[in-house]
Amino acid sequence: LLHLADRFIDVPSYLSSSALHPAGSPADGIAVLFWWMTAGALLIWIVVVALGVYVVRAAPGDGRERQAKRLVLWGAALSTVVLTALLVYGLVLLPRTMAPAAADTLRVWVHGEQWWWRIRYQPAASPAFVLANEIRLPVGRPVEFLLESDNVVHSFWVPSLGGKMDLIPGRTNRLLVRPTRVGTFAGMCAEFCGRAHATMRLTVLVVPGDEFERWVAEQVAEPAEP
């Protein structure tokens, strides 16, 4: 197997990325929602399969028809209750992802290219600067990504921080996140965008606030080549 492995091309080294180990909001809320839903789903699945086993083994007898009808009615009623509860709980999370940006929000412009990410910062009162495939964020501060593309549809996704949002030609989409943990996280394009879609990835470095400010000052002083 190792011999085979030698034949394979080099791939970028793995970066941490997991929707299940969140390092920001709303990924943390979504992960909790996921675990609740998974637990509930598992329970329901066990009940249905157990029912399946039971109905095959149960001997026919008096009153079975009434039981069968009751099974259908209770099944429908319980599904409705469970789904409604879940809907209410899940939708409460929605406003967090779509609220208007707060005053101290950092704005980062993300432009999808074929097949890389053009990242633009626009600090107040200083020139903009541009990077490729790398985003640096201060921990704890809300960030608004402004997502644009003038070629094909892409989708911006950093699983550790939050859900994804599409970059659609002719539109500007927003995505709000707030990193809660310092670290290096992987991002990727989630919407098929052509030949090298698989390698359209980016790195997100979440750093302490003062370190971020120093970095911005350096970038402004010496504009980076994209």
Add this chain to the structure above:
Amino acid sequence: MTPDIEPLEQAPPQEVRQAQEARLHTAWNPPTGWRYFSEVNNSAVGMWYTALTVAFLVFGGVLALLMRIQLAVPGNTFLEPDTYNQVFTVHGSVMMFLVAIPLFEAISILFLPAFLGTRELPFPRLSAYGLWAFLIGGVFLCGSILFGAAPNGGWFMYPPLTSRYEPGIGADMWLLGFSFIEVAAIAASVELIVGVLKSRPVGMRINLIPLYAWYVLVAAAMVLFAFPSLIAGSLLLELERAFDWPFFDPTRGGDPLLWQHLFWLFGHPEVYIIFLPSVALVAMMVPTFARTPIVGYEWIVLSAIGTGFLSFGLWVHHMFTTGLPGISLALFSAASMAVAIPTGVQIFCFLGTLLVGRVVRSVPLLFVFGGLATFVIGGLTGVMVAMAPFDFQAHDTFFVVAHLHTVLIGGTLFPFFAASYYYFPLATGYALSDRLGRICFWLVFIGFQVTFMPMHVSGLLGMPRRVFTYPSDPNLNLLNLTSTVGAFVLAAGFAVFLWDVLRPKRKQGHSPRNPWGSGTLEWLPELPAKPWGLRSIPEIDSRYPIWEQENFERDVDEGRFFLPDAEELKREMLVSSVIDARPEQCLRISGPTYVPLVAAIFTGGVFIFPTFKMWAWMAVSAVLALGAILYWLWTATALIPEKDEKYIGHGVSVPLYRSGPSSVGWWAMLITMLADVSAFAAVVFGYFFYWTLRPEFPPGGIAGPGTLWPAVALALLLTAWGLTFAARRWNATDQATFFYMAIAAGAALALGGAASLLAGPWTHHMMPSQHVYPATVWVLVAWTALHAVVGVVMQLYCGARRWAGRMSAKHDIDIWNTTLYWHFVALMAVVTVVVVAVFPRLR
């Protein structure tokens, strides 16, 4: 007609019965030798259709294995990125368009007459036409991957990737090839709907219809409203690719999201179009193995209908990450969860049925339970991704790959395996092996779980869909390798199934009649089945006639019911009323003919030649296709019979010819036009999509079509419509001169109307490639003008029919159907003119 007809007290004498059988044999026996392929009978066409679908399933499966080999280890170079992109595009497209949908149509063409206790479906040549179209289109699309020319933009074909970034013929092939196949699928749906509505046996009132037929009715109706949206979208996208009409180009007013709406307006109902007929198969098997009638028949029917309706309100859940407002997300989240309730009701009804009865264990039931355990997982992950916030993470990742395969394989492939083991004796006369069935089941079941369960995790660990490779990471590596191993186990199970189907079976002898002891009609035929199906067409007063009607098999076999004979040596079937199945007509249907094959070849040319920009060949092909279809109609449709009525037994005589709403042709026209109007509605939806999206639509500086020419066109087309209507009346009252004058004037005015429609944008120099506004106006007027021209052909056809003595005052199917068609043309003309001429004035 009294509904409680009893079978004859005495069987007809032996020699009478033998003579009847000889005549039935002459009428129904399939041609032999190479002429066998001119057969149009449902049992032959359905069998080829099913076999072809399974062949495409194997092809799609091999592509899946190629993908799993590529993804077995990170950084694999087994497939080039371009090849990989073609492979996943073709895999998805083949499985959707060449497997999932045709499978239900193929099985229905094969068995629906048996479920309904009739001998044929009302339009055998239409089924054959659909089959040949499917073969030509399918082979064309699959073949392209061998030349590296296959589409590679994903089965969802999102522009601008597919409109401006995919040169080559791949995307054109997808758009045109699948439109061709979708037309064939709509044709099959027309056949199935009319089949369920109009060809039921005497007494099979609407509350006795077998559940399978109910489900097929719902699924086929969904095809009518879902597919046209994609056909319209494909038309717009192909116009952008071929002629630079900028429907999806935001720099000229277009919007890529319109495609996504049109695609998923088709794509989500599609899931239920696939799923419902598979549930239908389960609904037929469960009562047999529970030895008791189904629990909650009415609930199941209502749930199926409810699912059908709800499924048209879910499409946006495929677009949760496109930046839609929160209120849309919430509404579509709620609707997506609501659809789980009717689905649950159906499952609980099946479990309830098994609870009531004493369950007989069998291979089909094993697959049903494997499917249930799997499908429920998919249903639950479906509820999870229906939650918009969770979908932000899961969307377009391997989590969704796992979810959709769990739903489709659990909900469709397992029931298909179950039905294969269950119905194989009915189709071929031989049973499949129980032992191989169990081996197949465990390989498929375990292989499936090992393949797809890990994908839930790899998706949430950040593995997006449609990637040809992934970065090396201990977790991802292990998960992917596991999936690949599982895929091969699943494939091994499939190989066992194929061997079981293909292995020689002569030695084992024929299966006994009704081997599972079922109570439903489809198990009535002797095995192997005779070419005529049922010896006589029974009277039904139960959902489980074999269980509940005394001496049922004997009475049918001895010809004690209806139509036990074919006196004129013609293929005949009973047509009955929609609600209470009173016999209305004895319909003569076509025997073997090559016409559908020829028509399908030329229709194929109309769709295939434009792929290579061979416009002249396309025109030639279109003319030949029209010629073939006219020949088809002229020679064997709406023939005037030698007598008015025919005796079908039990003191009942029914007409041999009926026109208007009691004829099957009128229903077929109505249903076809509903699909046609849905496609038109999708184009109109496009106009108003831009209208609401862009405050400057129509944009300043670009002239509209004005009001003069559209108004003239509307006046001319409405007059032509009125004249068509008048022509029908004058034909019925035998005023031949008035009839011919109305036809001639109607045709002339219709042509004038079509030209005036086009004159609006033409005289105002509207350039379709300049902006999406002129492009949309051109599509609307061209659509309606084309329909008017087809209407002219139909008017002239009616004139010629009467002239040739093939239509008369009493025998007037052609003009009835033409009038019905013209109602829809009038509707489209009004909408088109109001949209293009009136709406610009409202801004």
